[in-house]
Amino acid sequence: MLKALKGRKRLTMLRYFTLDEAAAAEVAGIGIVPAEVVHAISARLDIMLWSMGSGAGYEAQYLFAEDIPGEDRGHIPRHARIYRNFAAEYDRLQAERIAAFSEFRDDVASGAFPGDRQIVKMPKAELDTFLDRIGG
Known part of the structure; x- marks a missing residue:
């Protein structure tokens, strides 16, 4: 060896x-x-x-799989060749992820979420049957 x-x-x-x-x-x-x-x-x-x-x-x-798409930040080994800049794309996606969760939090706080489209409903007759069966 x-x-x-x-x-x-x-x-x-x-x-x-x-x-x-x-x-x-x-x-x-x-x-x-x-x-x-x-x-x-x-x-x-x-x-x-x-x-x-x-x-x-x-x-x-x-090459290591992380080197080819350029996932690393900082030191790049001399034997590696970077073909894309996924690190920058991951940074962009992380910023988008944070923005999406912030918007969700704000919508919940303001009452904009959930809206009618996100609420599961049932016909009144089925609701009445359910309530009768559970004693209500």
Whole structure:
């Protein structure tokens, strides 16, 4: 297993796997490992490699689902590419949500809610039957 730690803005390799250990796998996901290291591994193994931040030329590329639509605020990992700005859309939706609840609260306080359309009613004959059955 290849392990890496960030240290002073670079990757420090802690331990290298043996090629025999890696060959036993069918698929390996390699993330944020220098492209040159992944290329050397790929050239020596006949397994499917998935890469995140380790360059192109492997069987698959992947990113975290939150990175692609741009859900994060603040730090964006260097291996990520943001394709949309969902964070801004979530902010807009939250502002709309707050406005909607505020309007509801105001309508309740003023008596505008519920209106006739939101009130469930029943025919008088059914109401009379119900009241008779419950002793009223």
